[in-house]
Amino acid sequence: MELRQLKYFLKAKELLNFTEAAKVLNISQSTLSQQIKQLEDELNVQLFNRIGKRIFLTEAGEMFSEYALQGINRVNEGLMLLKDLNNLYTGKITIGVIYSMRILFAKALIKFAELYPTIKIQVVFGTTKDLLEKLNSHHFDFILSFDGDEQLPHLKYQRLLSSNMVLVTAKKSQLVNKKSISLEEVATLPLALPFSGYSTIQFFVDSFNQNKLVPKICMEINDIPTLFEIVKTGLWHTILSDTSVNDPNVVGIQIEGESMKRTITIISLKEAYEKKAVKKFYDILVNDG
Structure with missing residues (x-):
């Protein structure tokens, strides 16, 4: 063969x-x-x-x-190992990132690219579900996602940082002066949320259900910038990680409760060869995150 x-x-x-x-x-x-x-x-x-x-x-x-796919992947990993032995900083790394991490990730990406300009970097943004499926098919070196309830034995998890869940509202909203807001009050507001498949919306659907709350979800949109445009009208609000709020015309109000914190995690395949360039990217994420 x-x-x-x-x-x-x-x-x-x-x-x-x-x-x-x-x-x-x-x-x-x-x-x-x-x-x-x-x-x-x-x-x-x-x-x-x-x-x-x-x-x-x-x-x-x-x-x-x-x-057959495992065999091809193992051979490719062996070739990558040999290349790394000959030249520490060469080749390509492919990273999957959830939308909520795009701002913090961009800072790390710029720093890495400045330090190692000869390495090609491919970045794919997506939902946690889609990114995990592609990671399992060896399409990524690692992904950045929220830590889920279940940790799979074939994956390696490295905790990166904690993120607060916030109600995102327009600067002209009557809620803008609130320091925090309860989940009960959030449930009474007209909401435009990320599309189903995003871990954020599933997280809040579960949170609402656990508290026997029925939220007023008016629309689901699979694009964060579009969500901001909807929120800026002052007619709707959304729920996101505070790491994704960077529009000057909206503010994030922390949602009350210890369970409203989530952990952003670096996830990779345990058995896959870890390139030296990937380890360097990890260092930048951990030290500058």
């Missing part, structure tokens, strides 16, 4: 089309078909069902694909 055969198999699985997969891999279709057939012969199992020009993954192919 050769590494290239695994790569060919995974590309064919992704596209479910030998012709398209061969084009992407820059090889002939006959070469791809031959290599897949050799792999099936060696495994003594059929990975694809072939019906005319169409292909479908068999149950065996689906099961084998997980191990």
Whole structure:
């Protein structure tokens, strides 16, 4: 079994089309078909069902694909380790970040890029759910997210900082002079909240339910800047982490209660090789966060 055969198999699985997969891999279709057939012969199992020009993954192919992907990832991690041994600061790091961390993260990103200009950095913003799924598929070196109730054994968690949950309201709002606000009062206000899938809204839905409160959720929006525009009208309010409030026309009022604090965490795969550049980014986040 050769590494290239695994790569060919995974590309064919992704596209479910030998012709398209061969084009992407820059090889002939006959070469791809031959290599897949050799792999099936060696495994003594059929990975694809072939019906005319169409292909479908068999149950065996689906099961084998997980191990093939792990094999490719482990080889890539080995190559990264060797590159790091030869050159401490080289290559690329990919980071997933929840929207609530974008302001603090931007400061760390600028500092890192100034210190290590030869390293390519790819940043993807998303919801906790989406980022965790991509982390588990080895798309990220690490993600920044809120600490959840459940910690998974295959993930490594590094606590970064605590964040207060705040009611975000317009500067012209009658609430603006409040030092803090109760969850009960928040439930009576017209709310525009982040879209379902964001950990913030799930956190507050659970908090409202636990306190037998029914909030007035008027709209859900999957874009934080748009939420700020809605809030600035003075007609609606939103709930966010205080780390995400940076618009001069809105203010954040702390929501009362010890449970209204959340922990922002660095999450990575335990078994994945940790690049030296990633460790340097950790240092900046921890020391400057």
